[in-house]
Structures are given as C-alpha cells and as structure tokens.
Amino acid sequence: MDAYDEGPKTRPGADGPPGEPAGDGAADVGAGPEGVVSDGAVSDAPASGRAVDDDAEPDTAVRGDAEADSAVRGDLGTGDLIDPRDPGDLSAPRDPSASYDPGDPVPAPGGPGPGQIRGATAGIAALPLRSQVAAAFALAVVAVVTFVHLGMVFLHVAPSNTMTKQHGRAIDDWIYPEFEQNWKLFAPNPLQQNVSVQVRALVRTPDGISRETGWYDLSALDGEAIEGNLLPSHTQQNELRRAWDYYAGTHDSKNRPVGLRGDLSERYLRRIAVMRLAREHAGGAGAVVERIQVRSSSTNVPAPDWSEEKVSDKPVVRELPWWIVPDSDREGGLTEVSAR
Amino acid sequence: MNRFAPAVSRGISRVTESALGPYQSAMIRIGFSATWLLFLLREYPHRQELYGPESPWSWDLAQQSVSGNGAFSALLWSDGQGWFEAVYALAVLSSALLLVGWRTRTTSVLFMIGVLSLQNRSVFMGDGGDNVIHLMAIYLVFTRCGQVWSLDARQARRARETRAPGQPPALDRVGIALWGVMCLALAAASLTGRLSTGWLVIFWGLLAVQALWWVVGSRARTAEPRILLDVVANLVHNAALVVVMAEACLIYATAGWYKIQGSRWQDGTAVYYPLNLDYFSPWPALSHLMASHGTMVMLVTYGTVIVQVAFPFTLFNRRVKNVLLAAMMTEHAVIAVVLGLPFFSLAMIAADAVFLPTSFLRRLGGWAARGRAALVPGHRPGLPGPRQPEPRSGERNEHTHVGFTA
Structure with missing residues (x-):
C-alpha cells in the first residue's frame, strides 16, 4: 500500500526521517490504529502498551543504535554507510539530530537510570509504562474518531442505503454543518x-x-x-x-x-x-x-x-x-x- | 495473533514517534492557502457582492439560513461594514502567513476561521473548489504542517544552531504575545456570547493545549511529559493526514462511481456537454474544437471515469498511482482553462499533491531553493530549502511556540 514513494528500505540514514515516513506511512497509519480498534478499542490499551514495552526492553540493542546514530551525525548525507536498522527494534531513535533533549540536560551516553527515558527519544516506546498507558489511550481515541469520521463521510456521500436509512439522523448530526459535501461532479449526467x-x-x-x-x-x-x-x-x-x-x-x-x-x-x-x-x-x-x-x-x-x-x-x-x-x-x- | 503483534507494534511505533509525510503536509498547506489567497485577491473587487453586508445574499438572509444549521461564521457576529472588511483582511493575512509557514499552529486555525466565516456566510456563492478548501482548512488545523518549507522550520533550525547543548530553549516572546492576543480575542468573543458551546470548547481547548505544550517544554524536569505530548501530536497529525488522503479518495470515488450510472458517461458523449454550456466555456472556439471529434470525446469521457474510479485502488501500487496522479493533475489543469474553473482546479491539484512521492517533492524543493538563490543573490542556496533532513527535530524544538497546537 504505497501511497507515496520512498527510497529503498535499505537506506534509513540521512535522508531517511523526512523521506521515509511518507513511505509506507499510509499503510502503517491505517493498519496501526485499526489493529487496536479491532481488538476492542479502549480496553486494549494496556495490552498494546505492554507489547511496545517488551520491544523496548533490551537496552543493549538501543545503545547499539545510539552508537550508529553518532556515526550518522558524523557524516550526514551519507546514510548509505549505516547498516539497516533491525526492523524489530522499535525504540531506536530514527532521527539523529533529534537525540538532544531539552528536558534531559545530560544526554546520557551510557545506560539511563531507572525512571529515566531509555535510549529512545521519541514515540511511545520512549515512555515509561504509565505514560505508555496514556499514549495508548490517546491512540485509541484518535483511531476511533478517525474511523467514525471517515465512516460518516462515506455514508454521507454514498447513495441511500440500508445504513443511511436506519441512521440518517446520526449521520446528518455528525456531518452538518461543517462537513457537508457533494462530489457528484457532472454526474450522473452532465447538465445538457x-x-x-x-x-x-x-x-x-x-x-x-x-x-x-x-x-x-x-x-x-x-x-x-x-x-x-x-x-x-x-x-x-x-x-x-x-x-x-x-x-x-x-x-x-x-x-x-x-x-x-x-x-x-x-x-x-x-x-x-x-x-x-x-x-x-x-x-x-x-x-x-x-x-x-x-x-x-x-x-x-x-x-x-x-x-x-x-x-x-x-x-x-x-x-x-x-x-x-x-x-x-x-x-x-x-x-x-x-x-x- | 502472534504473527500480527510485531506488525501492530511496529505500526504503533511509527505513528507515535514522528509526524509522517512532512513534505506532503507542507504541500497541502501551501496548496490550499495559496488557492484561497489567490481567490480572495481575485475577488477583492467583488468582495462586497460575495460576502458583504449588502450582498444579494443579505446579512439577514444569511442569518436566517445559518440559524437553522448552526454553521460557524464570524461575519454573522455583526453586520457592520468595518467588521466585514476586518474579517476579509484577516482571511487574506492568515492565508499569506500559512503559505509562508509562520506560526502554523496559530495561523492554520485563523485560516480555518477565515475560510469558514466567508463560505458559511454565503453558501450559494461557492462551488466544488470552495467545498474542498472548506474541508481541508479544518483538517489542516490538526496537522503539523510546518515541518519543512516554512518559516517555522527555519526558526527552529536557527534556534538549534545558536543554542549550546544542554541549554533550555530561549523564551519565545513572539509566541507568548501571539498566544495572549488570541486569548483576549477569544475571551471577547466568549463574553459577548458569539460562540456556540462546541466552538468554545474547541478554541479554548486549542489554546489550553498550546499553553500546556509550552509549560511542559520549558518547565518539565524530565523529558517524559514532553515526549507524551509529542506522541499525541504525532498521532493527531497522522490521523489528519489519513483523513485528508481518504477525503481525496472519496471525492474521486464519488465522482467516478456516480458517473458510471449516467447514460451520457456510458454512451461516451458526456464531456461534449459541459463544453457547450455558456457558464463553462470561456473560450468557445477552443471548446467547440475539443467537442467536435466524437472519438476523442469518447476517449476522454471513458478515461475520466476510469481514472476517477481506479485512483483509490492504485494507492496499492506506487507506479500506477503516480501515472494516474499525473493524469488527474493534467486534466485539472486543462479544466482550469477550458471550463473556466481555475480555483476549483487549483484546489483539486492541491488535494492531489498529498499523494506526490517524497522523492519528487524533495527535488521540487531543491529546484525552488536553487531558483530563489539565482533570483536573490546573497542567499545561501538550500537554506531553508528542503534538503535539510531534520523535519522532526525541527518540530521537536518548536515546543516553545505559543499559539495553537495540532
């Protein structure tokens, strides 16, 4: 599901972060939230938090990537030299220049102490458990709202059908006044x-x-x-x-x-x-x-x-x-x- | 479940750790704000007739119409001429500022207010192009659309370059002042009872989130709350980008699938008819020429339906998607001139641009930067061009911006 183009996946280096997110991002953005939703939106939050936490566990892997990152910082623009990141490792920072952390004055090259942020500097994996729960909750809410909105817009532009006949009022309440739309451009027949x-x-x-x-x-x-x-x-x-x-x-x-x-x-x-x-x-x-x-x-x-x-x-x-x-x-x- | 778990957690990781599609979101920001800005400037001589208190769709008519559906329009707060001019000027200014990417969190909200105020004031003046801009203006508020190709990105880069490691970011005076002005304006609107409860919650919520963002960025002792906010902002951005893309797909799918049911689209003559409508033929000789070859008309008619119906499915294949994207953009460019619908076409091209490949957009940015360097001697080429691969870090350092968050 490539909504966008992207560079070859073996080049996560210098031009990775800005270019790559656009890549199969479309697929992931769609797949991520839906996966959670299908498991039962909000109640699933702790489970998904744990899944990410597990991945973040091995500190050594993170540190390994942090070292790779310093190499990246050394030669921006030659991302090809960097080994491709282990795709299973979620916690590694993707953006070399992002590793500075204003809230954390000492970037802590070694293993961060307990209670501190482990290696990663962004994303849900960079958070301790209680914040992960909050983030997972936010993810569930955003996913549900997105899903409902797109469903409502779809039903609004779709022809009259079983669902719109049963729930027409709910759809109209959601759509009107600000999301009203009509795309029957010169359709079904142009004006003659x-x-x-x-x-x-x-x-x-x-x-x-x-x-x-x-x-x-x-x-x-x-x-x-x-x-x-x-x-x-x-x-x-x-x-x-x-x-x-x-x-x-x-x-x-x-x-x-x-x-x-x-x-x-x-x-x-x-x-x-x-x-x-x-x-x-x-x-x-x-x-x-x-x-x-x-x-x-x-x-x-x-x-x-x-x-x-x-x-x-x-x-x-x-x-x-x-x-x-x-x-x-x-x-x-x-x-x-x-x-x- | 075990097979899916890694994929799901990988997906979650991606949508939380960065705001995806920085170039695409910049493209739609620039595309829609430019379209609306050009439209407002073009209609400046007609602004009274379109949206002014003495428009044929008079203030009273608009008031009665809107009282039925509760649409948002600041123009209906007062029927004064001065107020109208001020709102129109604000709409122009906010489009220009959003175009150059100055404080996009705040200006995207002002842009939405401008678009909604004018369009909801006179609903019968618009066409499909206005409808696209209306929807996208709302969705843009939720994106982090200033990560690249913006003054925000340049400011963030400069702040990063001049700051010693470990130092907290400098106080953002402009941002705080802007936030204060917004608070005052919103307080005035709230106290005079102009806003519905829903809009009150939304606007105050946006200001509160921005304040929280700023406080967390400058005061929090650990990185945790800031990262959490960043995660939520990324989630919202990524969801909004999905909605923008889905909306574009719905536009094409609706246009295409309804056409299939039309007899004229079936018999291959549909394109002939708009070319013969007085309201859509600014160049009659050209229109007649294009409408005079039966086979050509049929090919264009069938081609239009095929492309519109097929487009959403081609997202699964990069190459086919790009070919269709080029075809649709070309068709819209032709429509702009031949049917006399320049702003509709521009809005549709802006919507299409969300699907442009990153590699192409980066090249485009490079050309723009070089072009500017050639035109403006003394500019360092590439700054603040798109070649700086640090959109996310730019965004990260933006947390002192005060205004609205997305």
Missing part, C-alpha cells in the same frame, strides 16, 4: 441545457410615469463576462446560476415555495435581479424599479454532430409571477463598484 435567467421590470421614471422594460438576459451578461476570462469571478459564474438552482429546488412547478428555504430563495433571486437591473440602468436615469418579473429559458444543447440523436431546439420558458420590490432591496448600492 443552457438555462438562461431573464428579468424585466416595472419602473417609475422621475416624472412619475410607470412603464415596463424589455427582458434583460442576465445569464447572457454573465456569459459575456466569462468569455475570454482566465479567472471568472464567482459573481459571474456561480451567483445567478446557483440562485436559480436554489429557487427551482425549493419551489414546485406552480412556483409555490416549499418551506422557509423557499422564501429565502425567492428573496435572494429578487435581490440579485434588482441589483443587476440597477447596473444596467433599467428604465433610464433616476427610474425606480417597483416590480420585477423573472423567467427562465432552457435550451437543449444540440446533439453532437456525430450523433443521430434528435433533441428539440425550442427553448422551454418558465415565467414566475410579478414580484413587488421592497425598498430594502434597492438600498444595496452594489452597482458600479462591484460590477467590474
């Missing part, structure tokens, strides 16, 4: 129509006359802004497009809102339309937008040249009712400045 959102307005001109404007194709304006643009803005690419999707998703075919979100989506779409109309100076200078009407026009993307499929090229129009524009929608002031 160009949906164009258009708006017209009833405006009152400064001399008190009310009149109706023509249709403004807001999506076409977005398209113009996107064309030839290496860095399209979210305001051009997502704002109106997603607002329309939101509206369509929260209204039935007779444009009746479904729940609170239906109301929110209506107000959102209206505010976008009013802002864009102001940018286009709809109705001329000084005119006030009193009412607006939004419609969508969906045109199928024509079938490819090489295909024998026939699709209608007639746009399907969906007209929404006229909406009264409240004053609060006109006060945005996001007209010229942010229109760039």
Whole structure:
C-alpha cells in the first residue's frame, strides 16, 4: 500500500526521517490504529502498551543504535554507510539530530537510570509504562474518531442505503454543518441545457410615469463576462446560476415555495435581479424599479454532430409571477463598484 | 495473533514517534492557502457582492439560513461594514502567513476561521473548489504542517544552531504575545456570547493545549511529559493526514462511481456537454474544437471515469498511482482553462499533491531553493530549502511556540 514513494528500505540514514515516513506511512497509519480498534478499542490499551514495552526492553540493542546514530551525525548525507536498522527494534531513535533533549540536560551516553527515558527519544516506546498507558489511550481515541469520521463521510456521500436509512439522523448530526459535501461532479449526467435567467421590470421614471422594460438576459451578461476570462469571478459564474438552482429546488412547478428555504430563495433571486437591473440602468436615469418579473429559458444543447440523436431546439420558458420590490432591496448600492 | 503483534507494534511505533509525510503536509498547506489567497485577491473587487453586508445574499438572509444549521461564521457576529472588511483582511493575512509557514499552529486555525466565516456566510456563492478548501482548512488545523518549507522550520533550525547543548530553549516572546492576543480575542468573543458551546470548547481547548505544550517544554524536569505530548501530536497529525488522503479518495470515488450510472458517461458523449454550456466555456472556439471529434470525446469521457474510479485502488501500487496522479493533475489543469474553473482546479491539484512521492517533492524543493538563490543573490542556496533532513527535530524544538497546537 504505497501511497507515496520512498527510497529503498535499505537506506534509513540521512535522508531517511523526512523521506521515509511518507513511505509506507499510509499503510502503517491505517493498519496501526485499526489493529487496536479491532481488538476492542479502549480496553486494549494496556495490552498494546505492554507489547511496545517488551520491544523496548533490551537496552543493549538501543545503545547499539545510539552508537550508529553518532556515526550518522558524523557524516550526514551519507546514510548509505549505516547498516539497516533491525526492523524489530522499535525504540531506536530514527532521527539523529533529534537525540538532544531539552528536558534531559545530560544526554546520557551510557545506560539511563531507572525512571529515566531509555535510549529512545521519541514515540511511545520512549515512555515509561504509565505514560505508555496514556499514549495508548490517546491512540485509541484518535483511531476511533478517525474511523467514525471517515465512516460518516462515506455514508454521507454514498447513495441511500440500508445504513443511511436506519441512521440518517446520526449521520446528518455528525456531518452538518461543517462537513457537508457533494462530489457528484457532472454526474450522473452532465447538465445538457443552457438555462438562461431573464428579468424585466416595472419602473417609475422621475416624472412619475410607470412603464415596463424589455427582458434583460442576465445569464447572457454573465456569459459575456466569462468569455475570454482566465479567472471568472464567482459573481459571474456561480451567483445567478446557483440562485436559480436554489429557487427551482425549493419551489414546485406552480412556483409555490416549499418551506422557509423557499422564501429565502425567492428573496435572494429578487435581490440579485434588482441589483443587476440597477447596473444596467433599467428604465433610464433616476427610474425606480417597483416590480420585477423573472423567467427562465432552457435550451437543449444540440446533439453532437456525430450523433443521430434528435433533441428539440425550442427553448422551454418558465415565467414566475410579478414580484413587488421592497425598498430594502434597492438600498444595496452594489452597482458600479462591484460590477467590474 | 502472534504473527500480527510485531506488525501492530511496529505500526504503533511509527505513528507515535514522528509526524509522517512532512513534505506532503507542507504541500497541502501551501496548496490550499495559496488557492484561497489567490481567490480572495481575485475577488477583492467583488468582495462586497460575495460576502458583504449588502450582498444579494443579505446579512439577514444569511442569518436566517445559518440559524437553522448552526454553521460557524464570524461575519454573522455583526453586520457592520468595518467588521466585514476586518474579517476579509484577516482571511487574506492568515492565508499569506500559512503559505509562508509562520506560526502554523496559530495561523492554520485563523485560516480555518477565515475560510469558514466567508463560505458559511454565503453558501450559494461557492462551488466544488470552495467545498474542498472548506474541508481541508479544518483538517489542516490538526496537522503539523510546518515541518519543512516554512518559516517555522527555519526558526527552529536557527534556534538549534545558536543554542549550546544542554541549554533550555530561549523564551519565545513572539509566541507568548501571539498566544495572549488570541486569548483576549477569544475571551471577547466568549463574553459577548458569539460562540456556540462546541466552538468554545474547541478554541479554548486549542489554546489550553498550546499553553500546556509550552509549560511542559520549558518547565518539565524530565523529558517524559514532553515526549507524551509529542506522541499525541504525532498521532493527531497522522490521523489528519489519513483523513485528508481518504477525503481525496472519496471525492474521486464519488465522482467516478456516480458517473458510471449516467447514460451520457456510458454512451461516451458526456464531456461534449459541459463544453457547450455558456457558464463553462470561456473560450468557445477552443471548446467547440475539443467537442467536435466524437472519438476523442469518447476517449476522454471513458478515461475520466476510469481514472476517477481506479485512483483509490492504485494507492496499492506506487507506479500506477503516480501515472494516474499525473493524469488527474493534467486534466485539472486543462479544466482550469477550458471550463473556466481555475480555483476549483487549483484546489483539486492541491488535494492531489498529498499523494506526490517524497522523492519528487524533495527535488521540487531543491529546484525552488536553487531558483530563489539565482533570483536573490546573497542567499545561501538550500537554506531553508528542503534538503535539510531534520523535519522532526525541527518540530521537536518548536515546543516553545505559543499559539495553537495540532
């Protein structure tokens, strides 16, 4: 399970520590915690602690490696000269430069006394038993949280199934609001129509006359802004497009809102339309937008040249009712400045 | 059991003694912070429309929407214009600082706050790229992402070089000041009742852990408590890295497996359609050219599905994984231009980068260091380049950093 590349395993020397961890780390990170979990998470803690302790026992082996390390320190960059570490020895320090220990002023070249840290300077094996128990407990907690989180995310993105039907509430509680995600990118089928959102307005001109404007194709304006643009803005690419999707998703075919979100989506779409109309100076200078009407026009993307499929090229129009524009929608002031 | 015991204890030893994948975690730190920073700078002229109090998705609308799901957004603490500008500036600043790896423990949390505040404020402005950044910003908090290619690493190296053996590390005044400022800010947010209980626990917990880390590093008489903290930090880092990798796999698996069920992906025409959508064709002539050859469209359509479905399984084989990784990064680079989705593509490439081989990343770092040395005369090449093989020791000496821990 090589998520990463790594140097040959016979070179644990100078470029070992930074490079090597990335190596089969992916495998080990996965295997380690799971092994503990499968044995019964928390209750297993002392057992795994003991396993590591046993490995750390032979002080001579550790000291042997410490000597090897001083050799490493002598010639950094020529790790090839160092014998490969006994893979069974867990307690040996892996990083030569890590052997200095601020909490332990005398690095103790000989055998460390009882109660002191034995040889190793990192990892669970470097700890006395009581701390090993604490570390094992931490390992169990981290492993369980990781496992549960990945399971929840998996169930969240998976199709509706036995587990999501039974535990949908628990999954949603875990995922929402911060871990929500949707990766059905152009799937199961890509969108096959160009949906164009258009708006017209009833405006009152400064001399008190009310009149109706023509249709403004807001999506076409977005398209113009996107064309030839290496860095399209979210305001051009997502704002109106997603607002329309939101509206369509929260209204039935007779444009009746479904729940609170239906109301929110209506107000959102209206505010976008009013802002864009102001940018286009709809109705001329000084005119006030009193009412607006939004419609969508969906045109199928024509079938490819090489295909024998026939699709209608007639746009399907969906007209929404006229909406009264409240004053609060006109006060945005996001007209010229942010229109760039 | 006897056969597995050595493997299990070896695994436990590895995940406790070091924070694995230092170069990969640096890559995702740099990748996501750069993507978000570039996005914020590009949208600076549009910031009011996207996230400002007078956005079409107005402050009131956002408030009502968020009150239903409890998402975190500092922007909803006040509808003032000044507050908005301050949060936007903080988001820009935290991305830049995380990019260069300054106090990554603190800046990664600030980065997450910036990302969540803006994105949760205006959920309907984002796309898949924002979604990736949102998730990864949270996961980054738990990684030790400043082990290499960062100012943190450089500072740790300098501290190590100038310190006599056996001396305790010098007092980290900047770190303590930063920690104090964070405490004050969090206290203000807590006292005014802006934060939910969950976030209070998380933020105060992070500050407390950092304080503990610092106290243990400078006061403890034996190495034991410090090593224990180091073990826990390594565990959390390694778990977060697994989550990042699994998340990337889930993205591809979801995208791929759902595509298999679509008739257009089956009949080999799917790629033709996005190329003909007005919202995703900034270069119509190029799009039409690419969409005009039936066989090519089919090969790309099938190739996309195969690569996406296969990718998670190729992690078992290094070479095949690298080939697919190169293919996916190339496809995202093409998508950036052809479909006009630069920030989405950049975010996906950043996510892919967590799977890049260490040998390649080290070479990349070498090139970067040499490039900088050529551009900036007087710089010693390779410093603080990635050739210094001491990420872990760098991290070890970081325990005086005050801020947030991971």
